[in-house]
Amino acid sequence: MSLLEFLKKWWLPAALVLLASAPSGVVLLLQEALAPALASLAESQPTAVLKVFALLLWLCLVLGAFLSLQRPWLRWDEPTGTWVSRLSSLRYCAKCKATKIITPLKNEITGWRCMHCHNFFHDPARAHIESAKMKAAKSERI
Numbered sequence: 639m640s641l642l643e644f645l646k647k648w649w650l651p652a653a654l655v656l657l658a659s660a661p662s663g664v665v666l667l668l669q670e671a672l673a674p675a676l677a678s679l680a681e682s683q684p685t686a687v688l689k690v691f692a693l694l695l696w697l698c699l700v701l702g703a704f705l706s707l708q709r710p711w712l713r714w715d716e717p718t719g720t721w722v723s724r725l726s727s728l729r730y731c732a733k734c735k736a737t738k739i740i741t742p743l744k745n746e747i748t749g750w751r752c753m754h755c756h757n758f759f760h761d762p763a764r765a766h767i768e769s770a771k772m773k774a775a776k777s778e779r780i
């Protein structure tokens with residue numbers, strides 16, 4: 639793997655991890671300044687800290703629900719009719735995903751096959767390649 643391919647594959651996840659950890663890093667950097675303010679807030683309004691904690695917990699659960707339901711790491715590939723992972727480039731069965739089952743596809747000579755529902759997805763980029771079945775049918779005719 640060349641350096642450019644490595645950067646293409648990992649720059650987005652690395653940037654997302656840095657972006658996600660930035661708020662926590664800022665809080666940790668400013669903890670000396672924030673601790674007295676938080677202590678006085680907790681003394682004057684004890685329920686406020688609990689409300690903030692409940693809001694953060696709710697945000698985490700909403701984010702988890704969004705990720706598990708929407709799966710934003712999958713992208714629809716129009717020409718092949720399959721779902722493609724943005725992270726690993728693996729393809730997934732559209733028929734199975736409609737029934738909430740995520741099944742990776744097996745790579746075959748002219749396309750991909752789902753090993754769960756046995757549906758076949760043709761690859762337009764490999765349309766020039768004849769499958770072994772078609773070759774056998776042609777040779778029988780001659």
Ligand SMILES: [Zn+2]
Nearest residue numbers: 731734752755
């Ligand atoms: Zn399937």
